[in-house]
Amino acid sequence: MLLTAAAKTPRLSIAPMMDWTDRHCRFLHRRLSKHTLLYTEMVTSAALVRGKALHLLAYSPEEHPVALQLGGSDPAELAQAAKLGEYAGYCEINLNVGCPSDRVQSGCFGAVLMEQPTLVAECVSAMQAAVSVPVTVKCRIGVDEQDPEEVLPEFLARIVGAGCERVAIHARKAWLQGLSPKENRDIPPLDYDLVMRMKGLFPNLEISINGGITSLAQAQEFLDAGLDGVMIGRAAYHDPAAILCDADPVIFGTGTRVEPEEAVHEMLPYIDAHLTEGGKLGQITRHMLGLFTGRPGARAWRRILSEGAHQPSAGPELVLQALAQIQPSSGLRNAG
Structure with missing residues (x-):
């Protein structure tokens, strides 16, 4: 522990x-x-x-x-x-x-x-x-x-x-x-x-x-x-x-800011292991929908995950497809 x-x-x-x-x-x-x-x-x-x-x-x-x-x-x-x-x-x-x-x-x-x-x-x-x-x-x-x-x-x-x-x-x-x-x-x-x-x-x-x-x-x-x-x-x-x-x-007071894009990539092995054990992608990605709130591309990110995660073949590649819709952060947050 x-x-x-x-x-x-x-x-x-x-x-x-x-x-x-x-x-x-x-x-x-x-x-x-x-x-x-x-x-x-x-x-x-x-x-x-x-x-x-x-x-x-x-x-x-x-x-x-x-x-x-x-x-x-x-x-x-x-x-x-x-x-x-x-x-x-x-x-x-x-x-x-x-x-x-x-x-x-x-x-x-x-x-x-x-x-x-x-x-x-x-x-x-x-x-x-x-x-x-x-x-x-x-x-x-x-x-x-x-x-x-x-x-x-x-x-x-x-x-x-x-x-x-x-x-x-x-x-x-x-x-x-x-x-x-x-x-x-x-x-x-x-x-x-x-x-x-x-x-x-x-x-x-x-x-x-x-x-x-x-x-x-x-x-x-x-x-x-x-x-x-x-x-x-x-x-x-x-x-x-x-x-x-x-x-x-x-x-x-320790460490540096974590970018949500980094977190998404770190989630991929976890997602892969969950699917290998018989789990479903949506059980994980439902918690990821708000990751890019206010960022350009956030709506597309949510839409791709929401519409695709229930498909039997959905896996890490769907998450990467959704991530590709997110524009690089400029320090500004808008309607996305």
């Missing part, structure tokens, strides 16, 4: 996103940044412990530093799942206390756990007792009619008391009834100031801020203001080059 500075203090991380941050997505993101901490999609403790679905833990060692996010609410089961994650080589185990989907609520985990801070503390304590890697929490500032000013400090105090040393806070409430998961990512207002105040109340707690962050410049402002880390979600997925290509020199 590779532990880097990013795994210990993740100044920048990519949020766990269901159906998006799978192992192919993470492999691509790692081509763009060596140090940004990457997270899996949420994996339920029940799937690992009761369902024995250990294939959900599969990843390439080249993805490191990479963290496993778990969903669940049974302390003993989460402890077992955390052990499996540590054994698989993940550098951090994260507990999901932020997802508002109906499926997650029905399983009594995700954002609904904001209403049960004592149970969350028990889960954290059990997981920490089971593993030697960091156990972290990703949460909201509150749910439904809760007052975040009251709820969030109490929630953080409980998990800190259980031994949690790092938390990622999505600076929005979640509405468990009345808003879809997509709407919960946009409609509830952001309260960055509240998250900043939590750093003042809990100076020894490493706090990453999440929600609505769309640029490295914005991320750097939060770091300069005293937060320990910044977690970016959709912006990094839809326009990965804008977030990740400069992340190492700008956020971590």
Whole structure:
């Protein structure tokens, strides 16, 4: 297991996103940044412990530093799942206390756990007792009619008391009834100031801020203001080059900018190996569609991959055909 500075203090991380941050997505993101901490999609403790679905833990060692996010609410089961994650080589185990989907609520985990801070503390304590890697929490500032000013400090105090040393806070409430998961990512207002105040109340707690962050410049402002880390979600997925290509020199102070063209060429052997194992090209290229957002030729890049990746014979040559549509970068980004 590779532990880097990013795994210990993740100044920048990519949020766990269901159906998006799978192992192919993470492999691509790692081509763009060596140090940004990457997270899996949420994996339920029940799937690992009761369902024995250990294939959900599969990843390439080249993805490191990479963290496993778990969903669940049974302390003993989460402890077992955390052990499996540590054994698989993940550098951090994260507990999901932020997802508002109906499926997650029905399983009594995700954002609904904001209403049960004592149970969350028990889960954290059990997981920490089971593993030697960091156990972290990703949460909201509150749910439904809760007052975040009251709820969030109490929630953080409980998990800190259980031994949690790092938390990622999505600076929005979640509405468990009345808003879809997509709407919960946009409609509830952001309260960055509240998250900043939590750093003042809990100076020894490493706090990453999440929600609505769309640029490295914005991320750097939060770091300069005293937060320990910044977690970016959709912006990094839809326009990965804008977030990740400069992340190492700008956020971590090491290395040089990576060009997305380089990343595409580095993906080709990975694509070839995936196809040899019986995989499909589209399983990988769907995560690559936004690589050239704003660049001349980006539309043609997306069209060729979208229309051709499902063909049985599609392989690395289709990716090169699409790449040939991209005009050399002049430092300007336009409609593409």
